[in-house]
Structures are given as C-alpha cells and as structure tokens.
Amino acid sequence: MMKNKYDIRIDSLPPYPKKLWEEILVLFLGLLETHKNFSFKNCTLTLLVVKDNDMISYNKEQMNAYGPTNILSFPENDSKTVFIGKAQSAIMKNRSSLGTLILSIDTLLREAYLYGQNPQTHAVRLLAHGLAHLLGYDHGKEMWELTDFLEDNFSRQEYSHTITPFWSFTHG
Template identity: 25%
Template sequence: MNGNVDIVLEDDRWQAFGLEETALRVAGAVLTHLGLDPALFLTVVMGCDDARIAELNGEFRDKAKPTNVLSWPSEERASEYAGEAPALPDPGTTDDPAELGDIAIAWETCLREAEEQGKSQADHVTHLLVHGLLHLLGYDHVEDEDAELMEETERQILATLGIADPYWVADAQLG
C-alpha cells in the first residue's frame, strides 16, 4: 500500500524521472515496515536542483552548498537514548492524514552520486527518500548507535523494494 505524498516539482527533470511514483512507493514501504498504515500519514516531497537545495541548506543548516536530501520533520520524534528506535507517530485518518514533514531532493547531486557509486539513479533516489523519511520519523545518524540503527532499518526497507545494501556497495568501493 502506498502512503500519501504531496509532490512539489521545482525541476522538470523529476517529472520525467517519476519522482511521485517513487516517493509513493517509498512512503508505503517505510511506513508498512514500521507497522504503520500508510494511508494515515502525509509527506511532502520537493524535487529541486542543486541551486535550490544549496539555498535551503544555507537557510536551515548554515551550509550554503548543495546536498542530496534535506528533511524537516513536523515534530521532534527522536528517542532520548542512543540506539533506541524513535516512538511511532500518532496516525491521522484517511480524510486527514498525520503530517510527517517535508523532504527536498536535488537532481544534480543525486545523479552525480549515483554515477560515482556505480548505482542506478532510481536505486539511489529511492535510498535517499527512505533516508529522508526515516529522518521525519525521528531516526538520525549523529551518534554511532543511532547511525547503526538507521542504516540497518534502511537496509531492511530497501530489501523489500528489491534494492541492494547501499552501505555494502559504498564500503566495498572504499576497500
């Protein structure tokens, strides 16, 4: 089952890519994996270019440079304890789904990273959307224990989508 996703396309290349379909599939996979009904939650995903995400990154993180994905949770959901999964959000209704937050993803950076890592753009974007949605749900990677939990959760979700472990690919290329 797919989740509810509002799409904002600031770069037309995301339309041809199929960002809306990918985001719907990711939202469904992430929420289902966590035991949540995707129909009861809403996420906003903006497909933009590097210039726009650099602007957002500067405004919200004081890093005025492009990045691959940014996320803004609608509320703080992180656990107090390193390595512990965040509390699950309260669901909305089918008529009024609970808002999880917003995600922005940048075309040029995603394409470049996929090429550098020898991955398809579709697989890389899917991974980044899973990553961004997990941030909306309170996961983070600041502490080592939290990073391990988040990466393992990403691996499990990506496997349900038929996508190989992105961390193994990156680790293998480093060695």
C-alpha cells in the same frame, strides 16, 4: 502498483516525472505500514525536487551549511503520540504530516555517477534515508537498518512506472 492511498505532494522540476517519485514513496509507506507498525492514514508527505542552486539556498538557510547536499528532511511534530523503536527511541507516529523532503536532482545524478550507481538506485537510497529522518531516526544502526530494509524490499517490488526515467534527460 497499489492504488495510492496516501497524501503525497510533489513539486518537481520538469521534466522529472512526479509519478516515479510518487511510486517510490507509496511503496515505502506501504512497506512501513505492513512490516514496521507505522500508520500513515490521513498523513501528508511533501517532496520537493530541486536543482543545486535552490538546494544551496535551503542548506544555508535551514542548516547553516554551505553548498548543495543530496537530501534534507524536515519532520513535522504535530502529535504527542510516539512509537517506541527497537532501541527505545521515541519516534513520532500517527501525525497528520510527516514533513517535507527536499532532494537535489543535480547532486543525486552527480553522486550516482561518482559512485558508479544506477541513478534510480541512488534515488531510492536517498529517499529511504530522508524518510527515516522524517520518522525520527538519527544516523546510527537503527537508521541504516531501516534504510536497508526499504531499499532491499523496494528492489523486490514491481512498480508500473513506464515513462522515461528521470536520469535519461539531458541535465544542465
């Protein structure tokens, strides 16, 4: 694994390993810098991993929606510098803070079970989706392409996470 050159702040409920979340995000940021002309130097990204009861509160307070959701994205808009994407959509670039992702571990595990997916595969998909929102993409073709790019390239990378995967813990 490459040495982490990014400022990634993770607040995760124990026993879910922060190192796994960090490795996924570091690989994503590296892929975006290498292949998509983004720069994350001196940029902060925050990830909160919560349970459904907390996600319900965030979803109601921030989105005026009832119930849990899998991931919420709150981009920071502290720069006027923009990157023009393929569809000429303005995407904020070179910000000091990308923003905050809030991920519900309960919803992630429930959805992985319902979709018949490996929970890590689903976690990668949700984080890629949330990161695309932080970069200014909205639901549509460009966002799905970026999410697919991150997910496909992540699966080709080797990462060094060696502690017990988060989905193997008893959950309740």
